[in-house]
Amino acid sequence: GDSVTQMEGPVTLSEEAFLTINCTYTATGYPSLFWYVQYPGEGLQLLLKATKADDKGSNKGFEATYRKETTSFHLEKGSVQVSDSAVYFCALREDNNDMRFGAGTRLTVKP
């Protein structure tokens, strides 16, 4: 079945550092890919998405590119801020199916 694997955390960075969170997936078809963010005490909210190969999703300085050849959707940000501290989830969705989530990666950004 479909599955998502993302890098284990926690990840701790200093402010303005470069961020990469790796995500790879296994799917029977050609899913849409998502990154969700969960701030402390809140539900998940969509950060960005890509619906086909080579699409790049971007939002709030975060980017991720749908790479079919490597079945990956790595999340990147050039300069993180303290306010980016949260748990990040990679997810996929195929037609008429629910979302499949990775285990989540906790990011802490220190001033």
Next chain:
Amino acid sequence: EAQVTQNPRYLITVTGKKLTVTCSQNMNHEYMSWYRQDPGLGLRQIYYSMNVEVTDKGDVPEGYKVSRKEKRNFPLILESPSPNQTSLYFCASSPSGRMNTEAFFGQGTRLTVV
């Protein structure tokens, strides 16, 4: 404001005492689902509903029930809760089950069963 509302946010209960967690969305979404979130496991789907009166099991349905009598509501029922159901629960909705549609999440319900 478009939102998914869950109640209660926090609940402590005893083993065997039936409980219901409510979920309501105001976006006229067809698709709704329930997840549980446990450390190191991410979100696992419990049940989902493609539309009114249509529900189906997810990956971890044992010990749970759901119903979808109206489009906006999708309650999660634990008939006889056990300690292994202590978890953080999320309700989510999306316009449809199509692959390019995002899910909108509630704030979560932290359940402790003692």
